[in-house]
Each structure stands twice: as C-alpha cells, then as structure tokens.
Amino acid sequence: MTEPYLTIAHDTTNEKVIKKSRFICSIARVSSDEEAQAFISKIQTENRKATHNCFAYMIGDNDQVQRESDNGEPSGTAGIPILESLKLAKIHDVAAVVTRYFGGIKLGAGGLIRAYSNTTTEAIQQAGLIQRVKQATLQITVAYSQHDSLLYYLKENNLEVAGEEYGVNVLTTVYVNEDELATVKQALTNRFNDQLQITEGPKRFNEIPYQN
Template sequence: MSQEDQFKTIITASELTLFKEKKSKFYGYAFPLSNEETLKTYLDKIKKEHLNASHFCYAYQIGIENTTFRTNDDGEPNNSAGLPIYGQIQSFGITNVLVVVVRYFGGVKLGVGGLAQAYKTAARLTLEQCQIVTRTLKITFLVSFPYEEINRVMRIIKENRLKILDQNLQIDCKIKLSVRKMDAETVFGLLNTSQKIQIAKI
C-alpha cells in the first residue's frame, strides 16, 4: 500500500467466474463486505442459486488497521479450500471483501494439492474480474467557535483544502470537517491556536 492511511477494496460484486478441473466445476464470487452479519445473506443467496453444489467454501477479511479474517473449507480437507482463497485476498492486497467458491464434484478426486490449486485459481480469476479501488482513511472534526473567529478558521480550511461536510455559521459557529488521517495531527495543530476554537473528533 502506498500510504499508511490507504487501503484497497472492491466496490461492487464480481462477475460470476467458472473454473473447471477434471470434471469438477468451481464457480467464484466476490462481494464487498464491511461486517460479518452480511456474510449469511450472501451465502444464503448463493446456496439458492446452486442447490446441487457439493461445497460452498469461502474466505473474508474485514477491517483496515485491525483486520479480522475467516476461512471455511465446508467439508473439504482441512486448509484445502478456505486458506487458498484467503491467500488470494492477501495476494491482491485487499480488505473488506468476501470470496466464495462453489464446487460441483465431477466424480474425479483431485487430492489435497489439486483441490488447493483449484480453489486458488478460482479465487484469483474471480478477483481479477473485480474493480479494485484505493480508499483513504478519514477523520471527522467538529470545530466550534464564535463568529469573530470565522476569518481565521476559514483561512485555515481554504489554505489546506479541507473538505467541509456541514456548517452552521451563526453567532456560535460549527463546522464539520473531513480530514485525511495522516494529516489530522497537523490540521488539529493549525486550528488549535486559540482558546476560543474548540475541536473534537466525531
């Protein structure tokens, strides 16, 4: 990742992909995932679309600075499915993503090594179909000050090209700012030059 406050993710679900290996079929899906509660919704949807499938294996990673991940082999030999899928999530350097690979058994056993390679390939093909974007972590500040300080505050906002999310400019002014995380300490220092200006993270 290019900056410590940036991360990569997908913004929409992938196109359905299909990988075939010795008569077995592996269908791949990828979804944006921001919480574990959404996982069941996606799995239920896929299972309804593949009523005769043998296995529904998946891996996901959630979080930016503190990440959570999980892998599931769904009855395949240990670490032959979920872990290879997760390996591709790591390889693409993305987070907040779920990858599911649905297998239809074709009657020919692939062995643990063959299975791992097949699930890895299906996951890779799926993620290659995704639009991967770079996002930046932001911090929101609420700046409160009397109207007499408005010129000072607005000058700092303009000079540093800060994004105003909301503002209420009355006798007691309030401005909500979105600040890139790596710039937050600097911006806080610039604004925190008068006892009349109150700054709070929200």
C-alpha cells in the same frame, strides 16, 4: 508507517471454467460473523445444485476473525487457498464463496488449489480496491469577517468542508484525516491567531480508490 486499510470497492462475481468444471467466486464486504454467514447462506441457497460451495472470510482491523471451509473438497484444497488469496491482497472485512459445478474431470489437489485461488484473486481484481481512511470532523466557529479567509485556507490545504451553519458566527465543519488532526488544529490556530473556536466532532471512514 502502518499499512493502508484496504477492502473491496464493490461486491462482485467472477467465473472460470477449468476442465469443464465451473468455478464461480462471489465476493462481498462484511463487517461481522453474522453478515458473513448470511452472505454464505445466500450464495449456497442460490447454488443449491452446485457440487461445492467453499468459502473463506476475514473480519476486523487485524483480521481477528478468520474462517474457511472446504465444503467437501479434499482437505486444504479450497478454503485455505481462498483465505490465502484474501490475505495476499491485504484486504479486510471480506467474504468469498467459490461455487463449483463439477464437470466430470478430476483436477487433483494441485489443480484444485490453483482453481480456487485464481478464481478468488481474479474476483478481487474485478471488484477493485478502496482504502478506508479514518477521519475526524473539526467544527470551527469563525467570525463572518474571517469566514472567506478560512474557506480560502481550507481549499488551499485540501481540507473538505462537510457543511456550514450560520448564526451569530459561522460554524464550519471539515473532515480531517485522524493522523493529521493535531497538525491541522495547530496550523489553523497559528494562521488565525487563536481567534477560532475548534472542537472535534464525530468520526467517519472516508473511502478513496486505491492503486497499488
């Protein structure tokens, strides 16, 4: 079974004060390198007086694009911990920038790693997670005499109606999870004795809250 496709539910900001240094994690959904870089630039501009604006992001179904930067912190103490926090949460298409305003007390390598990691993890928790489920639309042409029966069947089987058009017959459009498509089409064909005309329409992502 494939793992669910997760991302954050909302863009958010989380702040922690550790030994007088302010760590602020800004996290957002992004779908391309360009979007991620634009988000990072925006945060850097808003926090131009900060000591550091470290970041990491992952893009793609299989996290094909991964970038991270320590932005002047000791090598491996900021960008990688931020990236690892994203990986640990198993989220995709997300960019995180952790801004640091230095408070005068050095944290050491271990302290920095924990600070950047924990600030990011808390931001992810604050943002919440959603699961993106790929769905197809099925366009079902049904005679008026069977329309009520179709609607009853769809409701009983928790199939969401996207819309209806009325003409010589009724065109009912429903959303179906892509991995259930063949099963649903066969079930509809059997239930209505092959009297429905069923075609596939555009695809979409349905987003539902996710609880681990």
